[in-house]
Amino acid sequence: MSGTRSPFPKAPATEALIVAHGQPSDPAPAEAALAKLAAQVQALRPEGPVRAATMAAPAALESALATAGGPVLVYPLFMAAGWFVTDALRKRLAGAPATVLRPLGLDPGLEAVALRGLRVSAARRGWSEGETEVLLAAHGSATGTAAGRAAQGFAAALAARWPGPVAAGFVEQAPGVDEVARGMGARMLCLPFFAANGNHVRDDVRTALAAAGRADALLPPLGAHPAVPELIAAALRAAEGLGAAA
Known part of the structure; x- marks a missing residue:
C-alpha cells in the first residue's frame, strides 16, 4: 500500500482568540476590523479556528469563549503587558480554559x-x-x-x-x-x-x-503592518508546539 497518511489522526489545533481593546464609544468598527485580522491569521493557520473579540463590545469576549467550548489560546492585540492584559483581561477570562500569550508589542519579531x-x-x-x-x-x-x-x-x-x-x-x-x-x-x-x-x-x-x-x-x-498576521500565526504555532512538548 502506497501513501504517507499516518494511521494516527492528528489532534485538532487549539482554538485561538485574538483580543483587542476596541472602541467603547463605537464598538462595531473595531470589531469588524479585528474580525478581518482574525480571518487573515486563519488563512495562515488553517488547522484551527481563529476568532476575535474586543473588550469594549458588550459580551463579545464571553460569547467567543462560549463558542470555543474548550481550551483556547488568547492572543492580546496590545502593545504592552499593562493593566488591560494583566488584570482586566485575566479577570474576564477567569474560569475559562484559556492560555494568554505574549502581547503583540512584546513580540521579538x-x-x-x-x-x-x-x-x-x-x-x-x-x-x-x-x-x-x-x-x-x-x-x-x-x-x-x-x-x-x-x-x-x-x-x-x-x-x-x-x-x-x-x-x-x-x-x-x-x-x-x-x-x-x-x-x-x-x-x-x-x-x-x-x-x-x-x-x-x-x-x-x-x-x-x-x-x-x-x-x-x-x-x-x-x-x-501587513506582516502582523504572520507574527500572530507564528506565535500561535509556537504556543501549540510548547504545549505538545510539555
Whole structure:
C-alpha cells in the first residue's frame, strides 16, 4: 500500500482568540476590523479556528469563549503587558480554559517589521536612513509604567539598528508627541506604536503632530503592518508546539 497518511489522526489545533481593546464609544468598527485580522491569521493557520473579540463590545469576549467550548489560546492585540492584559483581561477570562500569550508589542519579531516599514517609507520620500529621524508615538499612561516602559524599550531597540535618531513621544505621559516632534528635523517619520488605527492614532497623534506642524510625518500604526498576521500565526504555532512538548 502506497501513501504517507499516518494511521494516527492528528489532534485538532487549539482554538485561538485574538483580543483587542476596541472602541467603547463605537464598538462595531473595531470589531469588524479585528474580525478581518482574525480571518487573515486563519488563512495562515488553517488547522484551527481563529476568532476575535474586543473588550469594549458588550459580551463579545464571553460569547467567543462560549463558542470555543474548550481550551483556547488568547492572543492580546496590545502593545504592552499593562493593566488591560494583566488584570482586566485575566479577570474576564477567569474560569475559562484559556492560555494568554505574549502581547503583540512584546513580540521579538515586531522590531524587524518596524524596520522594514521605516526603510520603505524613507525610500519613498527619497531620504537616506541616516538622515531620517523616527518618532515612535505611543500611548503611555498617567497611572502605570508598563506602557511607557514597553514603548521606550522598543524605541531603544530600534535606535540600536536604525542609523538616524529615534525617540518616543506619548499621548498620556511626558514627553508628548508634539514636544518630541518639535525637536526633530525636517526629515522625520512618525510611527504609531499602536495595535490598530483607532481614535488615539486618528485623533490624538494626528492632532499632536499637526500642532507641531508635522502632520505629513504620520505613518500607519505598527499593528496594521501587513506582516502582523504572520507574527500572530507564528506565535500561535509556537504556543501549540510548547504545549505538545510539555
